[in-house]
Amino acid sequence: MEIAKKITLLFAILSAVIISLLSGFVWYFSNDFAFEDFYKRLEARVNIAAQIKLYEDDNNDVYAKMRNQYLERLPAEREFIIEAGKPEIKVDRVLPRSFYDRINAGFTARYRADNHFYAGKYFKNPQKGYIVIVSANDPVGFRELKDLQKILIIGFFLSVILSFLVGWKFSNYMLMPLRNVIKSVKKIKAENLHMRLDVKDGSDEMSQLAQTFNNMLNRLETAFETQNNFISNASHELRTPLTIISGEVELAMKAKDDSEKQHNALLKIKDESERLNTILTSLLGLAQSGFNGKNQPWEMVRMDELLWEIKDAVNQVHPNSKIEIDFSTLPDDEDLITLRVNKNLIKLAITNVVSNACKYSDYKPVTITLESKTNLLSIAITDQGIGIPESDIQHIFEPFYRASNTNKFKGYGVGLPLSLNIIRLHRGSIAIKSKEGIGTEIKIILPIKG
Template sequence: MTIRTRLTLLFTLLVATLLLVFCLSIYYFSSLHRKNEFYNRLKAEAYASVELLFGKETISPELFKLLDRNQITVLYAEEIIIYNYLNEIIYESGTDYLAVDNEILNQVRLEKEVYFKQGQREIAGIFYTDKYNRYVVFTSAIDKYGYSKQANLALILSVGWLVMVLVVFYAGRIFSFNALQPITRVIRQVAKITASNLNLRVEEGKNEDEIKQLANTFNEMLNRLEEAFRAQRSFISHASHELRTPLTAISGQIEVALLADQSVAEYKAVLTSLHEDTQDIIRLSNGLLSLAGLSTDTLLTRYTSLRLDELLWQARSELLGSHPDYTIRIRLPEMPEDDAALFINGNALLLKAVFINLMENGCKFSPKKQVKVELAFEPQAFRITFTDEGIGIVAEDLPHIFEPFFRAANVGTIPGHGIGLSLARRIIDLHQGSITIHSVLKQGTTIAIILPRHF
């Protein structure tokens, strides 16, 4: 069922229910009015009858019956019965429509006025007294014309309700069509957007309503998708280029080695060079796999409680194991009294990879091959700084330093692929932290990491 049909049916059901309650209320109050009006007529007939028959100025019962049968205002199937204090009938109109027992007579004497029904016949009983007599008068009749009006009113209300429901249904169709027209327009525009034309955007319109919010949200999503596609194409392009270079070198060395006979030492040199190129490809592949894996946030569920200072010492130990010529100094200016303040919630492998990368960069780009690491404790976070006295970074390159495969213009022949810092930033983002870099050309670089204690 479409939204348009659902809205139409809900709108019709709501209005139909309200109209039905309105019509039933009119019928109910009209029925009460008819009942009260007819009771007043019956009561008036009762008082008039007893006054004419037993009041100060009386007429004979025969004359009263004659007048009662021929008056214009006589009620349909009317019957009048008058009882004295001994429960004896002293007047009856003679139609024998009504049967009254002693219980009802006593009820009338107690309550003075009683109104009740026998089938379609409605009866009014009154207790009439004067100086000498006490009478119980019953007047009964069938409200033929009142019920006819009620039936006619019921028919009018039923037909009117049905007609109005049909009108509301078609009006609801038109209303829902106009209300959903902007969404239909958005759907048509979205259907035209494919992977090859992500530059298209949905028209937001001029009204400040939910449709504009929907279009604006979808356009923002398209911006993110377009950026993701652009980054993907850039990633594939850079990855292909970075892989092509060592593979071309390996292929060239193998071809040269096959052209002529060489000594064992020469073959060893070729194999050594091939091994270095192969290791370079492995490091690049690992970096690419890590970068691709982090983009899916699959490691978020592996967070545990870690002691940050121990993680820094572990990273230092592993890096010195492969580069014993590096110098890494770790400093903790203020150790907290409580060891619990050293713990952080995070992923040990990811954070250690960041620390190793930043330590290695500090040593690799520094002539003295050394880096200083400082761990500071802030009220709600840890601050870790990596400082070197290396070649620094050109100011124009700083805004791009965290982009995948980007390398500063002054790195020269220093090995690397431009993946490490982009990986570091992604990992720190996953830990809801921040990473900033400050560098002065030929003086050194300082990278600062802020990690929240809990998130």
């Protein structure tokens, strides 16, 4: 059964239960209040009948006259005056034992059979005790209750039908965003993983669901790109050093009597072997970064402290580097610079960017600026290096791609793609601004709340 139908059915059932309880509440108190007045009129007649019939009083004639003149007779009204203690009590019907027990206890008793009402009370004159009972019909009150009963029954069914229709409209309205999500997800296939769901502003469940799908698509796209890049680049990048190694081995084998040529060949083989090892390490790192990082722990990390660790790490590799860290815009609340990250991966990503900045600026000063605002933390790495040609900027995150002005610098074009994959795993992004001959600024943006 579809969720919309389940919601509609549940809504209709709950509405029926609530309406039933409300109708029962109305019926119970209407039934109680409708007959209360009539019982009081009967009890007044019980007292008047006892006064007139059982007590000798000079005013009894006046009471009887006023009673006949001003007190209307109720439909089918009858009076019964019974001597107390008689085993056989005769009225127009057999009344329950509880009715007489209440009278004998000194209270006014009430009883109703359909539309016929009874009220009775015990009285004692100087000679004997008597039970006075007055009975009558109440056609008006009974008819009003019957009409109320019909109204409640009709209202119940109409309300249930209306609640079903409203529930159907309501469920369709509430599930419309979910249907849109399903419709959008069905359009996304392996060949268009770049598509994303439209995330509305807000923190409701639909927005969270869409954002969760987008995060999953980010990871899938990264994994697909990593796989494709690995396959397409591995064969090309690995073939070159292997070809060189193979050629140098053949050259060394031919130059049996020339030790200098053999030595040069072995040096070339050593260099290409190291290059091959570096490429393999980079490819494996690039491939592993395409997964979700569950093999490594995620933890809360203060990013200002991590930047000091990165500065020390880069200084060890590039002793001539000049790295300055700018904390002038840091907030007072340390929670705004503390992120839940995979520390090893995020450290690798930022280290790659900082190391590139130092290398491609001939070790001129590199500034790292940490800033936190609007639930985002940004790390800007600014150098005064060679910059990136405008035509190359769109390709620098492609594996093994190197800008056209980097020929004199050693590298393999794997660092930035690896950093991008890692930042994507953390639901972040990388922005770049560069001008050839002036310098480059790369800004890493990460969400503060995961």
